[in-house]
Amino acid sequence: MNKSKKISIFNVDTIFDIVNHAILILIVISILYPLYFIVIASISNPVMVSSGQVLFWPRGINFEGYKAIFKDRIIVSGYKNSLVYMVLGTSINMIVTIPAAYSLSRKDLVGKDAIMFIFAFTMFFSGGLIPTYLIVRNLGMINSIWAMVIPNAMSVYNLIISRTFFRTNIPYELLEASQIEGCSNIRFFVTIALPLSKALLAVIALFYGVSHWNAFFNAMIYLNKEELYPIQLVLRNILLENQARQEMMKDLVENLSTAEQRAELIKYGMIIVASVPVLMMYPFAQKFFIKGVMIGAIKG
Amino acid sequence: MSAFTSSPCSAHTKKTLKNILKNYQLYIFLIPALVYIIIFHYGPMYGVQLAFKNFIATKGITGSPWVGFKQFNRFFSSANFWRVIKNTVTINLYSLCVNFPVPIIFALMLNNVAHKRFKSFVQTVTYAPHFISTVVLVSMMLVFLSPRSGFINIILKNYFGMEPIFFMAKNELFKTIYVFSGLWQNMGWAAIIYIAALTGIDRELHEAAVVDGANKIQRIIHIDIPGIMPTMVTLLILNMGSIMNVGFEKVFLMQNSLNLEASETISTYVYKVGLVGADFSYSTAVGLFNSVINFIMLLITNQLSKKVTEVGLF
Numbered sequence: 001m002n003k004s005k006k007i008s009i010f011n012v013d014t015i016f017d018i019v020n021h022a023i024l025i026l027i028v029i030s031i032l033y034p035l036y037f038i039v040i041a042s043i044s045n046p047v048m049v050s051s052g053q054v055l056f057w058p059r060g061i062n063f064e065g066y067k068a069i070f071k072d073r074i075i076v077s078g079y080k081n082s083l084v085y086m087v088l089g090t091s092i093n094m095i096v097t098i099p100a101a102y103s104l105s106r107k108d109l110v111g112k113d114a115i116m117f118i119f120a121f122t123m124f125f126s127g128g129l130i131p132t133y134l135i136v137r138n139l140g141m142i143n144s145i146w147a148m149v150i151p152n153a154m155s156v157y158n159l160i161i162s163r164t165f166f167r168t169n170i171p172y173e174l175l176e177a178s179q180i181e182g183c184s185n186i187r188f189f190v191t192i193a194l195p196l197s198k199a200l201l202a203v204i205a206l207f208y209g210v211s212h213w214n215a216f217f218n219a220m221i222y223l224n225k226e227e228l229y230p231i232q233l234v235l236r237n238i239l240l241e242n243q244a245r246q247e248m249m250k251d252l253v254e255n256l257s258t259a260e261q262r263a264e265l266i267k268y269g270m271i272i273v274a275s276v277p278v279l280m281m282y283p284f285a286q287k288f289f290i291k292g293v294m295i296g297a298i299k300g
Numbered sequence: 301m302s303a304f305t306s307s308p309c310s311a312h313t314k315k316t317l318k319n320i321l322k323n324y325q326l327y328i329f330l331i332p333a334l335v336y337i338i339i340f341h342y343g344p345m346y347g348v349q350l351a352f353k354n355f356i357a358t359k360g361i362t363g364s365p366w367v368g369f370k371q372f373n374r375f376f377s378s379a380n381f382w383r384v385i386k387n388t389v390t391i392n393l394y395s396l397c398v399n400f401p402v403p404i405i406f407a408l409m410l411n412n413v414a415h416k417r418f419k420s421f422v423q424t425v426t427y428a429p430h431f432i433s434t435v436v437l438v439s440m441m442l443v444f445l446s447p448r449s450g451f452i453n454i455i456l457k458n459y460f461g462m463e464p465i466f467f468m469a470k471n472e473l474f475k476t477i478y479v480f481s482g483l484w485q486n487m488g489w490a491a492i493i494y495i496a497a498l499t500g501i502d503r504e505l506h507e508a509a510v511v512d513g514a515n516k517i518q519r520i521i522h523i524d525i526p527g528i529m530p531t532m533v534t535l536l537i538l539n540m541g542s543i544m545n546v547g548f549e550k551v552f553l554m555q556n557s558l559n560l561e562a563s564e565t566i567s568t569y570v571y572k573v574g575l576v577g578a579d580f581s582y583s584t585a586v587g588l589f590n591s592v593i594n595f596i597m598l599l600i601t602n603q604l605s606k607k608v609t610e611v612g613l614f
Contacts, residue, residue: 012515020409021418027406028425031484034440035428037451052454100333103326110320115330119337125595127344128587130574134361135343153336185325214433217549221575232435236553239439271439278431286424289431293492 042066042268049268065269077227078234079273085230086212086277089149093208096154098201101162102189107172116163123156136222147222148215148230155211158204161295165200166193203292206285210278235274239267351585364581371585380569388565391551392543395479400539403487404532407494408520423495426488438553441481442468469558478554493535494528501527533608541601544593566590 041049045060053059069075104112104119126132132151141147170193178188194201216232223229229237320327346361351371353364375381406426413419429437444450445467456462467473501523509519548567555563566586574583 012517016412016516020412024409024413024418024422027487028422031425031429031488034444034484038440038443050449052451052458055451055455096332096336099329103329106323106326108319109323109326110316115334118334122337122341124598125345125591126341127346127348128584128591129570130580130584130587131344131347131350131361132340133575134347134580135340139339150336151340153340154333156337159333185323185329189329210431214431214435216433216435232433235439236435239435239442267439267443271436271443275432275436278433279428282428282431283424286427289427290492293489294496 038268038271042272065266066273068266069269069273074226074229075231075234075238075270075273078229078231081228082213082230082232083277084145085148085215086209088145089152089212090205090208092149092153093155093158094201094205097159097162097204098194099189100154101159102166102193104159105163105166105170106175119156119159133221142222143225143228145228148218149212151218151222152211152215155208158207161292162200162204165197165295169200170196199288199291200295202285203288203295206281206288207292213278231274235270238270348584348588350581351588353581355580355584367581371582372589374582375586375589380564383561384564384566384569387562388544388546388567391475391478391546391565394475395482396539396543398479399483399486399490400536402483403490404494404528406487407491407498407528408524410491410495411498411524412516412520423488427492428488429485430489432485434549434553437481437485438550441477441554445477466558468554468556471559471562474554474559474562478550482550493531497528497531498524534605537601537605537608540604541598542594543597544590 037055040056040058041054042065043061043063044054044058045062046065048054048059103109104116106112109115136142136147136151139150141150174192175188178192183192214232216230216236219228219230219233220236223233350361350364352366352368353361354367354370355361356364359365410419410422413422444452447453447464447466450467452467453464457464467477505523505527506519509523514522544566546565546567548571551563551565552568552571555568567590570583570587570590573579573586577583
């Protein structure tokens with residue numbers, strides 16, 4: 001009796017394990033394959049790609065696509081712009097978010113609930129697209145780098161994560177002790193609170209950095225000079241509107257179908273080029289991102 | 301200051317004031333954030349009055365004439381009204397039906413993997429797409445689903461002898477593509493919170509159940525699922541609260557003139573009539589209508605959440 005029960009448990013669990021692992025492997029393949037395909041397609045002969053001969057490994061390996069990409073003025077400037085917007089934007093984000101979050105984490109801050117409400121309310125209600133656009137326009141930010149970094153100078157979500165972190169990780173006793181020593185708030189923040197919060201600073205900077213790199217909407221509505229476009233907007237214009245750049249088309253006009261295939265090839269390379277910075281830092285940053293989600297999950 | 305000290309109820313006020321003065325540096329810390337939020341978030345709320353006005357560029361927001369609910373009536377009686385409402389709600393409901401349960405199932409499956417390295421490998425792979433930009437995601441969709449050169453159509457043609465399908469131009473496929481590409485991108489990421497909740501479940505419960513002869517499936521049903529139930533309910537309610545709030549970027553990027561019937565949502569409509577059509581007042585009114593409904597939904601679900609799980613946002 002007991003024995004047969006054990007055997008049946010063993011069977012159900014074994015089947016479960018097999019099915020479970022099989023499905024998980026399928027999930028992994030279904031996530032990796034599209035990414036892998038883009039990589040092999042970007043270095044394969046475009047004719048072979050579009051006729052379906054490239055499915056598992058690259059064929060007719062060449063780097064023509066990448067050459068065309070890096071020759072293009074707008075793509076290169078888009079890349080530089082994105083880096084500038086990301087670095088400048090993230091710096092502004094940190095300067096605005098972190099001190100405010102620290103301040104709000106302090107129990108002895110008079111009016112902290114009211115101030116927090118001012119911030120939190122904007123998460124649930126917004127003036128909308130047009131009123132925001134008009135503000136940015138009236139401030140004269142259209143077609144300037146500031147339109148890319150000021151209208152999104154802070155995310156209230158990141159403010160709350162940071163506040164929660166400070167609240168749970170900076171012991172109040174530490175503050176009291178240093179206040180007895182005559183330590184000012186600014187000095188305590190800079191010399192004690194910040195060094196204790198390196199993980200948080202990494203999480204928040206990464207969240208902001210990725211969001212700047214991936215953003216295209218603000219650029220689309222606030223910028224109309226191509227030389228200011230970030231890479232995502234350049235990618236969108238090339239891929240989604242099929243506006244292959246003029247200078248790229250110049251040497252391909254002899255044969256329209258080659259031109260089309262060349263555009264196809266550029267597509268794959270562009271997708272990679274536009275994702276590389278984020279995907280490169282991902283393996284190192286993964287644990288920080290997860291940490292961020294965890295801190296966010298604790299209700300502040 | 302002396303006015304405070306002489307008044308009878310001053311002791312408390314004085315102490316508060318002293319506290320504020322003592323911590324004046326903390327208020328300096330708040331200045332950049334407050335200035336930002338007031339200009340870029342409360343400023344637009346002031347601009348919301350445009351919804352009740354007829355915007356004339358030369359007169360500005362304040363100077364434009366009031367027209368009452370005219371812009372709203374235009375929206376309610378427009379042919380687009382039901383279409384955008386229907387699309388917004390169905391995209392969200394469809395998305396909720398898929399993107400809410402699947403991450404839970406995925407977390408439960410992953411929780412039952414004993415092999416640590418395999419588990420963390422699956423996690424690393426499934427979290428990665430979350431960081432791909434919307435532009436890149438939609439570009440990948442367009443490339444893969446292209447009727448001429450997309451590998452999906454090539455496989456359909458070469459192995460199943462099917463005619464190429466122009467996926468992105470089909471109204472009836474738009475929502476499915478939207479929802480399942482979202483699943484591909486966010487399934488792993490959305491599971492993190494459940495995986496965390498599952499690791500918080502007492503191991504002794506599982507050990508006791510094994511002794512009693514429960515198999516893995518029984519343990520999932522009777523231990524794991526009840527263990528993460530509060531998390532599930534909270535997230536479900538939060539998701540319900542944003543049922544009228546569809547992300548602009550992906551819909552906008554996936555949209556083309558052929559799938560407009562299925563892809564026009566409130567947010568893309570606001571963009572189109574506002575920034576493309578330069579009908580500022582009308583666009584603001586549509587946006588405000590959406591914001592108000594979202595806000596009401598949020599209040600309702602917050603109350604619900606407090607009742608069911610005793611967890612509320614505010």
